[in-house]
Amino acid sequence: MHKPVKYVEKAVTVAASGAWAIFERLNRIKPNPSPKPKWSDKPLLKSYEKTKPPLGWPRTTDSLCPKCVPEIRQQILDGKLPHEVLLNEKVGEIKAQIIERDDGKILMVKDCPKHGHFEDVMSIDPNFSRHLEEVFPGRDIRAHNDEKLHNHGSSTVKYGRGSVLTIDLTNRCNMMCDPCFMDANQVGFVHELSWEDIKTMLDNAITIKPRRQMSVQFSGGEPTLSPYFLDAVRYARKVGYNSVQAATNGIEFAKSLEFAQQAADAGMRYAYLQFDGIGNAANAHRKVGNLFDVKLKAIDNLHKAGVEIVPVVTIVNGINNEQVGRIIQFALDNPKKIGFLSFQPVSFTGRDEAITDERRIAQRYTLSHLAHDVKNQTGLGEPSRDWFPISFMGTFSDWADLMHVEDKNNDWGQLSCGCHPNCGTGMAVMIDKETMEAVPVTAFLHGDQLAKDIAKVNDAARGKFLTIVGMALCLMKNYDPFQSPTHFKLMDLLKKFDKNFNATGKNYGKVGPDRTIDDVMKRRQDRWNFLFIAGMWFQDLFNYDFRRTEQCIIPYATQEGEISFCAYNTGVGWRNIIEKMHMTSTLTKWYEEHGRHEIFAGGKKVQMESTEHSLVLKDGIVTKEEQRDLDKLGIAKNAREEKLRARDAKQKNDPAYNARMASLYREVVLKEKPVVAENGFIPLGALTPANGSKPKPEVGEPVLGD
Known part of the structure; x- marks a missing residue:
């Protein structure tokens, strides 16, 4: 039996459906042309004007040879080829087919005339992948005024502005673990941005159009090791970005509440916190003795300081795929501290680029694996109902852009995640912070139809008032009160949208550059936590698709312009080239001038004043033993183990x-x-040496980390 208010709300939804039928019919009469906002030289796009890349399968796309690319990159690093070859030639490029096999898996298959055949799994659930592609709303406005910053040959970003602008402050790190995008601490030199570099990158970023809000992410290495970290956060807010985040392992924040407060005062809004599992055993592959204790303390300190926490989980099959449910349960148990989870299926790059086929096949993990693991380990969500491409939110961003287009101080477009549907996916869960009840949002809000209805509101372009009215009708007609959380009301839903998109102008706590700790606390008073469980799958050389690169929403700002995340870290590997081109110092010289920074590896523990924390941590979700799937199969767990085995095999023979x-x-x-x-x-x-000492056994080729 439902509460009486639920029946009243049901009547409201029925009435809203009737009102919508009239509203939508009138809206179709002579729709207004799309307005051109101040932050773009091109008008807003109507839903039917948006372009899409080739989707479905079988299909052909442009990819890369996993063997050709490292060979050519090495020639560039050795000075045998100019880096301009990447701008003018299709280096290492080959065609690839995306197909469905009889066993129900979707694969990318490709053949190189020199190195032969390659294939890798893209999905284990065709229905899930088909759903993501079918609800993809299309690309954002084409990027313009970007010729100087977007000029990277086939790897050039072509659409939209992106949602996260990443700036690597340094390649130094206080850990040395696997997996690692950049092979931190092992490249033999230091690449660290100067203050002028940082300012130039941020100043350049706001010249690209459409000029949208982005979350500026300072990364590394470990960004907190940079002497300019706090100044960089401060400057990013100064140029106008509402959100600044740090991709961090949390060590410095765990060691010092004061440092967390300094970061918050500088303007840091999010900590993108590396987080691989629940318990020290679940994080053992990172080779820090008390890493989970560090994470808990970092979360506690950051939350106290007013910084929001996003645990970021690199999922490797056989290493920590069993942690998916435990991590989600941890977030469900702590809704006042965690509102976002980011799962990142492993990308075989950096230390893992030369991975063996055996390990790659065993460790491969896709977005479809994630959706099914969430359901199987938590009981939450149906893969083909409750999961959507991250770009699905583009329709809602379009609505907000239209609503605010005539606002006096509207100098920025909405943050828009317009990535390819194969790049990222997500599921939203509404959590009652008081009772801990959790329900997938799309169980009580019909997502597919809601997006279609909102697109019709956007296409009519009727001005701010009618645009808001249209959204309200869309929400009410697609809301099912009987499937929503027990204490959740229709008004709570409307307030949630207002809080996120600022439709009515009500003050829920500011998020702009002038935001204070009081604003943070005011926004936290909301009873309902909208927990977003996201999956972001970065490419590697085995599944690379240039159609995804063209729509990248996570560009890297570098000394050579802004480059797609995947083109920088994987793809042709711009990171290796640019860091070598703009090397700050050799490692030896750096140590002579600056000394060595502390590195936590080989089981070394991080010393903290206290390990006390205020998080809810139930015994049932804490892992006591490291996952051993790969050990049972006799497969190496990381690049170091592969090198050791290869060395031993060579010596044995x-x-x-x-x-x-x-x-x-x-x-x-x-x-x-x-x-x-x-x-x-x-x-x-x-012969025994003349000094009487015994002959020493021959030492094999050293492997980093021995």
Whole structure:
């Protein structure tokens, strides 16, 4: 039996459906042309004007050869080829087909005339992937006024403005773990931005149109190691960005509440916190003895300081895929502190670019794996009902752009996640902070139809008042009060949208550059936590698709312009080239001038004043033992293990090496006398040194981390 208010709300939704029928019919009469906002030289796009890349399968796309690219990149790094070859030629490019196999998997298959055949899994659920592509609303406004910053050959970003502008402040890190996009601490040199570099990148960023709000993300390495970290956060807010975040391992924030407060005072809004599982055992592959304790303390300190926390989980099959449900449960148990989860299926790049086929197949994890693991491990969500491409929110951003287009101080467009539907997906869960009840939003709000209805409101372009009225009708007609959380009301839904898009002008707490801790606390008073569970799958050389690159929403700002996330870290590998071109110092020289920074590796623990925290941590979700799936299969877990195995195999098959080891074993362990040849001479290799010391066993090729 439902509460009486639910029946009243049901009547309202029925009435809204009738009102919508009239409203929509009138809206179709002579719709207004799309307005041109101040932040774009091109008009807003109507839904039917948006373009889409080729979708569905089978389809052909442009990809890269996993063997050609590293070879050519090395020639550029060695000075044998100019880097301009990447601008003018299709380096390492080959055609690829995306197909569905009889076993129900979607694969990318491709053939290189030099290196042969490659294939990799794109999805284990065709229905899930088909759903994501079918509800994709289309590309954003084409990028313009960007010729100087977007000029990277086939890797050039062509559409929209992006949603997260990433700036690597340094390639130094206080950890040395796997996986790692940039192979931090192991490239032999330091690449660290100067203050002028940072200012130039941020100043340049606001010249590209459409000029949309983005979340400026300072990354690394570990961005908190940069001497300019706090100044960079402050300057990003100064130029007009509402959101500034740090992609961090949390060590410095765990060590010091004061540092967390300094970051918040500078304007840091989000901590994009590396977070691989619940319990120290679940984080053991990162090789820090108390890493989970560090995460808990970092979350506690950051929350106290007024910074919002986004746990970011790199999911590797066989390493921590069993943690998906535990991490979500942790977020559900702490709705006042966590409102967003970002799962990132592993991308084999950086330390893992030369991965063996055996390990790649075993560790591959896709967005479809994520959707099914969430359902199987938590019971939340149906993959083909409750999950949508991240770009699905573009329709809502379009509505907000239209609503605010005539506002006096409307100098920025809405943040818009216009990425390819194969890039990212998400599911929203509404949580009652008081009772902890959690329900997928699309269980009580019909997402597919809602987006279609809002697109009709946008296409009519009737001005601010009617645009708001249209949205209200859309929400009411697509709302099912009987499926919503027990204490959730229709008015709560309308307030949520108003809070996010500022339709009525009501003050829920400011989010702009002048935001204060009082604004943060005011926004936190909301009883309802809109927990967004996102999956963002970055490409690697085995599944690279240039159609995704063209729509990238996470560009890197560099000394050579803004480059797609995947083109920078994977793809042709602009990171390696640009960091070498603009190298700050060799590692040896840096250590001589600045000393060594502390690195936590090999099980070393982070020293903190206290490990006390205020988070809810139920015993049932804490992992006691490291996941051992790959050990049972006899498959290496990371690049270092692969190198060790390759070295051991090479030595095992070397007759000369084995003979030397056997001779040493007989002499040193069994105390046998050296073998004397028939001519009376003792073989040179069997002689004991004149000083009486015993011969030392041959040491194999060193592997980093030994």
